Amino acid sequence: MAWPNVFQRGTLFSRFSHHHVVVFLLTFFSYSLLHASRKTFSNVKVSISKQWTPSAFNKSIRLPVEIWSSNHLFPSAEEATLFLGTLDTIFLFSYAVGLFISGIVGDRLNLRWVLSFGMCSSSLVVFVFGPVTEWLHFYNKGLYCCLWIGNGLLQSTGWPCVVAVMGNWFGKAGRGVVFGLWSACASVGNILGACLASSVLQYGYEYAFLVTAAVQFAGGIIIFFGLLVSPEEIGLPGIEAEENFDEDAHRPLINGAENEDEHEPNYSIQEGGTVAHVKAISFYQACCLPGVIPYSLAYACLKLVNYSFFFWLPFYLSNNFGWKEAEADKLSIWYDVGGIIGGTLQGFISDMLQKRAPVLALSLLLAVGSLVGYSRSPNDKSINALLMAVTGFFIGGPSNMISSAISADLGRQELIQGSSEALATVTGIVDGTGSIGAAVGQYLVSLIQDNLGWMWVFYFFILMTSCTILFISPLIVREISYLMQRRQTHVLSG
Amino acid sequence: MAPGGPASPSSLVPWAAAVLLVVGAERAPALPEICIQCPGSVRNLSEVALYCKQTPALMLQARCCLNQKGIILGLDLQNCSLKDPGPNFPQAHTAVIIDLQANPLKDDLANIFHGFTQLQTLILPQDVSCPGGINAWDTVTFYINNQTCHGQRNLCNSTGDQEMCPENGSCVPDGPGLLQCVCADGFHGYKCMRQGSFSLLMFFGILGSTTLSISILLWGTQRRKAKAS
Numbered sequence: 001m002a003w004p005n006v007f008q009r010g011t012l013f014s015r016f017s018h019h020h021v022v023v024f025l026l027t028f029f030s031y032s033l034l035h036a037s038r039k040t041f042s043n044v045k046v047s048i049s050k051q052w053t054p055s056a057f058n059k060s061i062r063l064p065v066e067i068w069s070s071n072h073l074f075p076s077a078e079e080a081t082l083f084l085g086t087l088d089t090i091f092l093f094s095y096a097v098g099l100f101i102s103g104i105v106g107d108r109l110n111l112r113w114v115l116s117f118g119m120c121s122s123s124l125v126v127f128v129f130g131p132v133t134e135w136l137h138f139y140n141k142g143l144y145c146c147l148w149i150g151n152g153l154l155q156s157t158g159w160p161c162v163v164a165v166m167g168n169w170f171g172k173a174g175r176g177v178v179f180g181l182w183s184a185c186a187s188v189g190n191i192l193g194a195c196l197a198s199s200v201l202q203y204g205y206e207y208a209f210l211v212t213a214a215v216q217f218a219g220g221i222i223i224f225f226g227l228l229v230s231p232e233e234i235g236l237p238g239i240e241a242e243e244n245f246d247e248d249a250h251r252p253l254i255n256g257a258e259n260e261d262e263h264e265p266n267y268s269i270q271e272g273g274t275v276a277h278v279k280a281i282s283f284y285q286a287c288c289l290p291g292v293i294p295y296s297l298a299y300a301c302l303k304l305v306n307y308s309f310f311f312w313l314p315f316y317l318s319n320n321f322g323w324k325e326a327e328a329d330k331l332s333i334w335y336d337v338g339g340i341i342g343g344t345l346q347g348f349i350s351d352m353l354q355k356r357a358p359v360l361a362l363s364l365l366l367a368v369g370s371l372v373g374y375s376r377s378p379n380d381k382s383i384n385a386l387l388m389a390v391t392g393f394f395i396g397g398p399s400n401m402i403s404s405a406i407s408a409d410l411g412r413q414e415l416i417q418g419s420s421e422a423l424a425t426v427t428g429i430v431d432g433t434g435s436i437g438a439a440v441g442q443y444l445v446s447l448i449q450d451n452l453g454w455m456w457v458f459y460f461f462i463l464m465t466s467c468t469i470l471f472i473s474p475l476i477v478r479e480i481s482y483l484m485q486r487r488q489t490h491v492l493s494g
Numbered sequence: 495m496a497p498g499g500p501a502s503p504s505s506l507v508p509w510a511a512a513v514l515l516v517v518g519a520e521r522a523p524a525l526p527e528i529c530i531q532c533p534g535s536v537r538n539l540s541e542v543a544l545y546c547k548q549t550p551a552l553m554l555q556a557r558c559c560l561n562q563k564g565i566i567l568g569l570d571l572q573n574c575s576l577k578d579p580g581p582n583f584p585q586a587h588t589a590v591i592i593d594l595q596a597n598p599l600k601d602d603l604a605n606i607f608h609g610f611t612q613l614q615t616l617i618l619p620q621d622v623s624c625p626g627g628i629n630a631w632d633t634v635t636f637y638i639n640n641q642t643c644h645g646q647r648n649l650c651n652s653t654g655d656q657e658m659c660p661e662n663g664s665c666v667p668d669g670p671g672l673l674q675c676v677c678a679d680g681f682h683g684y685k686c687m688r689q690g691s692f693s694l695l696m697f698f699g700i701l702g703s704t705t706l707s708i709s710i711l712l713w714g715t716q717r718r719k720a721k722a723s
Contacts (some may be wrong), residue, residue, distance in 0.1 A: 022716055050685055057660045062608075062674040068660065068685060203692040204683060211697070218705040226712025233720045 019228060019236070023169045024178070026227050027162040028185045030119060033219045034158040035189025036196060037126050037212040042088075042311070043197040047205035049080035052139060073139040083141065085446070087148050088311070092439035094149040096432045098156025103428020104283055111161045111229040111424065118157025119220030123213040125151045130209025159403075159431050164423035167408035168230035173351065179405035180347025186400075187336035190310075194329070286425040291410050291475060296430045298471035299402045300437030301464040302364075306399040307438035308445045308461065309335055309392070320454055321379050331385055338389035339396020346397045347405055354486075355479040356406055357472055360398045364469045367394035368462050375458035395465070403431055526566060528582040529558035532574035541617055541642075542570035545591045558586075572596045572617070579606055587669075591615040594622075595640040607669040616643040616670070626671015646670050662686035 053076060054069030063069065074080040106114045129147045133139060162185075170178045196215070197208040228234060287293060313335060317328035346363055350356040370391045377384045407430045411423035441464075448457050469476075536543045536554050545568050546552045546559035552567060553560055559568030569586045571579065573596040586592065587609040595617050603625040607613070616624065617640050624634050624643035629652075632645025650658070650665040650673055658665045659675035663686055668674040677686035 019716065022712065026712075047687060050687060055660055055685060057675075061658055061665065062668055062672065063660070063663075064674055064676065067677065068663075068675065071684060200692060202689040204688045207692045210692075214698070214701055218701055221705055222708050222712065225709040226716050228716050228720060234716075235719075235721070 017236075019231070019234070020169055022226065023165060023228060024182060026223060027165050028182055028188070030115060030219050030223050031158050031162045031185040032189035032192055033212070033216040034119065034122070034155055035186045036193030037123070037209075037216055038091075038155070039190045039193030040197045040208050040212045043194055044201060044205040044208045045081070045084050047201060047208075049074070049077045049084060051134070051205060052080045053077050071139060073141065083144075085442075087144065089439055089442055090145060091148050091152040092307075092435055092442065094152030095156045096435035096439060098153035099160060099428040099432030099435060100283070101153075101428070102157040103160040103286075103425040103432070106157065106161045106164060106424030106428070107281075107422065111164055112223065112227045114157050115161040115165075115227070116220045116224040118154050118161070119223060120217050122151050122154035122157075123216040123220065125154060126209050126213040126216070130213070131206040134204070134206040156428075156432075160424035160428040163404055163407055163427040164411070165227065165229050166404070167412050167423045167427075170408075172409060172412070175408060176347030176349075176351035176356065176401070176405050177344060178347075179408065180344035180397075180401065181340075183343050183400035183404040184340040187340055187396075190336060191333065281422045281425065283425060283429075286411075286422050286429055289410060289413065289422070289426065291406075291413075292426055292429060294471050294475055295402055295406055295410065296433035298468045299399070299430050299434035301467040301471065302395070302399045302402065302437075303434035304437040304441030304444075305461045305464050306339075306395055308441050308457075309395070311442060312445055312449075312457075313388075316454060317384075321384075323381070327381075331381060331388070334385040334388045335392035335396065338392025338394075339400060341389075342393035342395075342397020343400030343404075345393075346401055350401070350405070353483065355483055356401065356409065357475040357479045358483070360401065360472060361469055361476045363394050363398045364465055367391070367398070367465050370394050371458055371462050371465065375455060398468075403427075403434065407431070525556055525558065525560075526582070526585045528569065528580075528585045529556040529560075529566070531580060531582060532557050532571050532576075536568075536570040537572070540570050540572065540593055541615065542568040542591055542593050545615075559591075567591070567612075569593070584609065586610075588612055591617075593617040595619050604671065608672060610669040611646075611667050613646055613670060614644065617641075618643065624670065626669075630671035643670070649673055660685065662689075 052071055052073040054072055055063055056076060057063060057068070074083065102114065102118070125147055129144065129151070133143070166179065166182060167175075193212060196211050200207040200211050231237065313332040314328040317323050317331060323331070342363070346359050350359040353359065370387070370393075374387045374391045377387045407427040408423065410430070411426035444460065445457055448460055535556055536546070536559065542559055543554065546554050551562055553562075557570050558566050559570075561567055565588050566586045567589060568591045569589045570593040572593045576594070576597040577600060579594070579599075583606055589610065590612050592610075592613060592615070597619060599619055599622050601622050603618075603622065607625045618624065620636065620639060620641050622641075624631050624641070626649075628634055630647055630649065631643045632647060633642075635642045635644065646667070646669075648667045649671065650667060658673070662678050662681045663675035664678035665673050666676055677683075680689055682688050
């Protein structure tokens with residue numbers, strides 16, 4: 001293994017033990033699996049709507065009823081599609097509500113238990129939704145709605161817990177780049193879900209659900225036996241202690257950190273073993289933490305745009321350019337790719353600057369430009385894919401950053417460090433508000449597209465991106481002034 | 495396995511007939527109702543009798559010509575005052591030859607021949623046209639007091655329409671002039687959307703053992719030293 005070398009070189013990664021790597025991978029894949037089971041649902045929609053409807057084949061030839069038209073949950077595929085869209089919205093809303101709750105729960109109970117329980121129970125719900133109803137031939141709209149509400153609530157335990165665990169293990173200094181890389185987990189989950197679903201779809205849609213649910217359940221078990229929620233659990237020093245420890249390695253970064261300490265004096269070193277004594281902060285207190293509300297509102301607008309791209313991009317491509325659905329599905333991966341690269345790179349830059357808001361602001365300004373550009377994309381697949389990746393870079397990047405790195409920053413800020421557990425609660429608030437935005441957005445996009453056309457959808461996206469900038473503008477002003485101060489002190493001391 | 499396989503109710507009929515035969519083998523042979531619906535037996539010089547005597551293994555019983563398994567290959571309902579062949583008629587869907595002459599039949603036989611895919615010779619009263627029309631048969635011959643429809647055609651390939659059936663469906667004959675869509679080779683389930691069968695045992699075997707080994711590995715390397723919280 002190359003670990004000793006890495007240790008000696010004293011790079012950013014020198015602090016990372018094998019525990020860090022395992023935690024990174026476990027949290028990464030547990031959220032990937034949660035996202036994969038969501039993606040499965042959108043990938044088997046065509047098969048499900050076929051399963052729920054009688055055959056609409058109008059020829060003189062006889063179609064034996066038991067093969068072609070014994071199921072009458074919906075009279076036509078259009079209505080089934082509408083219902084599936086409703087299920088998406090229901091899911092997003094209950095997911096949003098669940099995020100607020102499970103963040104609070106996660107901070108009070110053991111994160112590992114909550115995450116493991118969430119993964120296993122939501123996989124059981126998916127198992128009932130897909131295979132069980134299919135095997136029993138019991139198709140019922142009410143049952144489907146109830147199951148999907150339950151699935152949304154249970155799935156919501158995932159994100160706050162994994163972000164909290166990551167926040168416990170990875171300190172602020174390298175957080176931007178580590179979290180940027182790590183927040184690719186949703187995109188990786190999408191790809192994983194698409195692969196799993198398409199590989200077993202020929203056996204029947206219920207097997208797509210069965211496979212993703214079973215793998216997710218297995219993931220829950222592995223989390224239960226393998227995850228260490230914080231370094232303190234095995235007697236390692238907490239990240240605050242470590243951040244003090246490697247002053248030499250990051251002279252310029254630590255300068256900034258010291259500046260911050262002057263402004264926010266509650267800095268304390270958390271020793272191993274204190275994890276048992278900390279008390280979780282209340283929901284109200286978490287809302288009042290500086291930056292939580294602006295970032296939540298900003299994320300609501302940004303997640304709306306980001307999720308609209310996830311949900312509507314393949315449809316837009318096949319609708320507007322007349323490309324085949326399978327090709328459109330494949331092309332839409334480029335948006336994810338742009339988002340992964342954007343999140344990592346912008347996280348890295350924000351680590352260097354020690355400030356995230358200016359990076360976000362610049363990226364969002366460029367996002368407005370890229371949206372205008374993308375809306376005028378010519379009917380050419382490679383140019384469109386390029387523009388899509390650029391748009392993903394400037395929209396998906398900031399979105400990933402707010403939902404992971406910034407949430408962790410907010411939940412671990414100096415004001416509350418050492419005295420309370422707030423990480424999961426804060427992550428829940430930020431992502432929950434974002435999910436409400438995304439749920440509303442799904443409805444609005446279909447409404448705007450129906451009545452005004454695709455161009456207005458893009459204008460709507462531009463408006464929402466501008467709102468994002470507006471909501472974080474106070475933070476931008478504050479952080480830029482910090483940066484100016486820091487430069488002045490540099491000039492003075494140098 | 496997905497329920498609702500390719501089994502159709504019409505395939506239950508020979509099964510039921512076989513059961514009847516097995517049950518009845520010890521006592522008097524139980525005939526399908528359609529064979530005793532009309533009084534008397536097959537006339538000596540009728541087409542059905544001639545057909546039955548060509549093959550030594552076949553035997554005449556009441557109005558039917560049966561093979562050794564008790565499956566109806568010939569049915570002679572001539573001169574039986576039938577307005578329609580009655581509810582038991584589908585029992586004879588395996589018949590190769592059917593004689594319905596000298597009956598006051600209504601001229602609308604198209605739908606009673608669902609599933610009569612083996613039928614090669616159908617003798618009808620003169621005023622009743624062949625089911626499925628002239629195109630459904632190789633030859634239609636008119637005699638003084640009857641007409642004979644001979645040689646059932648498979649219309650699946652004749653219409654020239656490539657997409658006669660929905661996706662994954664395949665056209666098969668369903669009696670004279672009749673077609674139906676069943677699942678194409680290898681497909682099964684509702685709307686024939688399913689192909690092959692998923693190996694649950696293998697999947698859960700691999701997944702279970704992988705989960706177990708990763709769990710043990712991670713427990714050993716990560717959580718073993720963890721303090722109980």
